[in-house]
Amino acid sequence: MLPTIAIIGRPNVGKSSLFNRLVGRRLAIVDDTPGVTRDRKEAEATIGGRPLRFIDTAGLEEAPPESLAGRMHASSEAAIRQADLVVFVIDARAGITPPDRAFAAWLRRQSVPVLLVANKTEGRQGGLAAMEGYELGLGDPLPVSAEHGEGISALQADILNLLPEAPEEEAGGEGRPLRLAIVGRPNAGKSTLLNTLLGEERMITGPEPGLTRDAVQVEWSDAAGRVRLVDTAGLRKRARIEAALEKMSVGATIGALKECEVAILVLDALLGMDEQDLRIARLAEREGRAVVIALNKWDAVEDRAAARRRVEDVLQTSLAQSKGVPVVPISAATGQGVDKLMPAVRRVEALWNTRVPTGALNRWFEAVLARHPPPLVDGRRIKLRYATQAKARPPTLLVFGTRAEQLPEEYRRYLVNTFREAFDMPGVPIRLHARGTANPFAEE
Structure with missing residues (x-):
């Protein structure tokens, strides 16, 4: 039996649209009218090389068992009993509703793992709207559109x-592969580096059929386990890619960064870090990916100290979150230094995957507030009450308090930078979200 994922939620939260996205084809009818889906729909799809079965369910509604809505509810419950994982969808635009709370309470009593998805989060405020989902007690709400x-x-x-390991992965004992992207501007040496890492002349050829895209994948192993190179073809068909990025031919880079866990940014050491390299590095930062810089063609550089200093100066001045990113000088053509690249990748991936213990996080938060309290905004005090690490990959902080949402950008940077220093996460992108308390008696 294939691992089964049931997609559930209230009517009209976007379950069928999500089902169609995940299976890569338009199987479920999508309409703004609540209750369009009445029967369960099933389809198979492959994600990350693993075949899965998805179930699109009718909308969950409280209703008498004999009614149509009641029978639809029973059908959804039956799908959950079959599932290895439940994707519970809420509408971020509508906010948390009483039915959402009731179904979340019911799901918490089930034995199946639940992934909370906040749909309709497009736009600037979408991610913040998704944060409301924390009150359902189902873990980190994942914003999607x-x-x-x-x-x-x-x-x-x-x-x-969240799914159990595939049997063949258990037998191999190596777990899931690290997903790695090799990115950079044309002619920086990406293909040569790939061939050197693989130890053979191997072009990335013929696209494998993917879920929602044509993917090119190459898999190998380093000393720490399996590695899968992720790349994306055909991304320029997306209508919403910004024109400036399209002109710079980094459409496929966006797709690779969305898919990977760590990106190796290949620079031509003879040319240094130019605007296109900066754009790619900022894309990696925006997507929250760990980065290692491969300073290629090092064998041809005469003044190596100056070449390295130029790159580090750019990182210091133009990429605030990338200060401390590992820079590994290599020659992809000769193999010089390439043996140091994957150990650097593994180290930065471990930092990117860090979850700070609650006690240590509380001590850090108390210390930074004592050292530098939040400023007044419009003559009113911001009182921060507590912080929690919502997730890793990348480390994401949630800060709560009176008028916390009004925290100035400089103070947010202060919190992020001191967090990075306190827990030794150089070069790791760190997310920070601030949420104000709704208590009218909160201290002014």
Whole structure:
């Protein structure tokens, strides 16, 4: 039996749109009218090389058992009993509703793992709206837009992480592969580096059929386990890619960064880090990916100290979150230094995957507030109450308090930078979300 994922939620939260995205074809009818889906729909799809079965269910509604809505509810419950994982979808635009709370309470009593998805989070405030989902007690709400395809790669990764290991992976004893992207501007040496890592002349050829894209994948093993190179073809067909990025031919880079866990950014050491390299590094930062810089063609560099200093100066001045990113000088053509690249990748991936213990996090938060309290905003005090690490991959902090949502950008940077220093995470992108308390008696 294939691992089974049931997609459930209230009517009209976007379950069928999400189902269509995940299976890669339009199987379920999508309409704004609540209750369009009445029967369960099933389809198979492959994610990350693993075949899965998805079930699109009718909307969950409280109703008498003999009514149509009641029978639809019973059908959804039957799907949950079959499932290895439940994807519970809420509408971030509508906010948390009483039925959402009731179904979340019911799901918490079930034995099946639940992945909470906040749909309809397109736009600038979408991610913040998703944070409301924390009150359901089902873990980290994952922001997606099924209609626009945003957040689907992260959802696919979370689905794979929450499912039991595939039997062949258990037998191999190495776990799931590290997903790695090799990115950079043309002629920086990406293909040569790939061939050197593989130890053979091997072009990335013929696209494998993927879920929502044509993917090119190459798999190998380093000393720490399996590695899968992820790349994306055909991404330029997306209408919403910014024109400036399209002109710079980094459309495929966006797709690779969405799919990977760590990116190796290959620079031409003779040319240094130019605007296109900066754009790619900022894309990696925006997607929250760990990065290692491969300073290629090192064998041809005469003044090596100056070449390295130029790159580190750019990182210091233009990429605030990338200060401390590992820089590994290599020659992909000769193999010089390439043996140091994958150990650096593994180290930065471990940092990117860090979850700070609650006690240590509380001590850090108390210390930074004591050292530098939040400033007044419009003459009113911001009182921060507590912080929690919502997730890793990348480390994401949630800060709560009176008027916390008004925290100035400089103070947010202060919190992020001191967190990075306190827990030794150089070069790791760190997310910070601030949420104000709704208590009218909160201290002014």
